[in-house]
Each structure stands twice: as structure tokens, then as C-alpha cells.
Amino acid sequence: MPKLSGKCLCGNIKFNGDTEIKLMANCHCSDCRAATGAAYGTLLFVDEDAIQVTGSPKVFNHKAESGASMEKLFCPDCGSQLFGRNSNRPKTLSIRAGVLDQDSLVKPSVNVFLDSKIDSTPIDPDLKGFPKMPG
Numbered sequence: 001m002p003k004l005s006g007k008c009l010c011g012n013i014k015f016n017g018d019t020e021i022k023l024m025a026n027c028h029c030s031d032c033r034a035a036t037g038a039a040y041g042t043l044l045f046v047d048e049d050a051i052q053v054t055g056s057p058k059v060f061n062h063k064a065e066s067g068a069s070m071e072k073l074f075c076p077d078c079g080s081q082l083f084g085r086n087s088n089r090p091k092t093l094s095i096r097a098g099v100l101d102q103d104s105l106v107k108p109s110v111n112v113f114l115d116s117k118i119d120s121t122p123i124d125p126d127l128k129g130f131p132k133m134p135g
């Protein structure tokens with residue numbers, strides 16, 4: 001199983017764990033865009049129990065378009081976003097790809113929420129694409 005680790009910009013929040021990446025997606029939804037400040041977010045979905053977090057991320061709660069309760073976990077000192085939770089996917093943690101130490105593991109397999117992507121964002125035609133979140 002791959003070893004995953006990472007940290008926020010200031011280093012006050014760190015994480016590590018050995019676990020399979022269940023899915024990796026580029027998410028073009030407007031919530032990811034606003035939350036990350038980037039044109040889209042790349043997310044790794046892993047088993048929450050496999051990841052140990054040190055430090056105390058702050059939690060922001062909001063509702064997704066689907067009605068799910070969403071949590072964004074970020075460093076209160078430097079503002080880096082690290083993790084997310086979705087009430088429709090219990091025990092699953094999403095990790096923002098940009099905070100991962102293992103760059104070589106970042107290989108998204110799908111693009112989701114293409115309906116709300118920014119026109120200028122390039123899309124890899126070899127990846128599966130979905131207008132919203134499938135499933």
C-alpha cells in the first residue's frame with residue numbers, strides 16, 4: 001500500500017498513513033474552486049481511519065448541491081486546505097492533492113463537475129469525464 005504524507009504551508013498540520021487511494025478526481029465544482037482559490041481541485045479519496053493527523057485543522061461546514069453536509073478542513077494559521085468530508089460518504093476522507101508529499105502518486109482518473117468548469121481549463125481527453133459527480 002502506498003505511503004501517504006503531507007503538510008500545510010506552515011507545517012503546523014501534518015498527516016500520514018499507509019492506504020490505498022480509492023479514487024482520484026479533478027473536481028471542477030464551484031465549491032472546490034471557491035474553497036481552493038484554484039481553477040479546479042484535485043482530490044484523493046481514502047479510508048479516513050488509515051490517516052493520522054497531527055495538529056488541529058479548523059472545520060468549515062456547508063451544504064453541497066446534492067444536499068450532503070460537507071466539511072472543509074484547513075489550517076487556521078496558514079489557511080491551507082487539506083481535507084474534506086461528505087455526509088454521503090461516511091468513513092471517507094478526501095485529501096487535496098496539492099498538500100501531498102508523494103507527487104508521483106497524483107494521477108487523477110476522472111474529471112467531475114465538468115458542467116461548471118472554467119472554459120480555459122484544459123481537459124485530458126484520455127480521462128473519463130462527468131457533468132456532475134457520478135454515483
Ligand SMILES: [Zn+2]
Pocket residue numbers: 008009010011012013075076077078079080
Ligand atoms: Zn498551516
Ligand SMILES: [Zn+2]
Pocket residue numbers: 027028029030031032033041113
Ligand atoms: Zn468539488
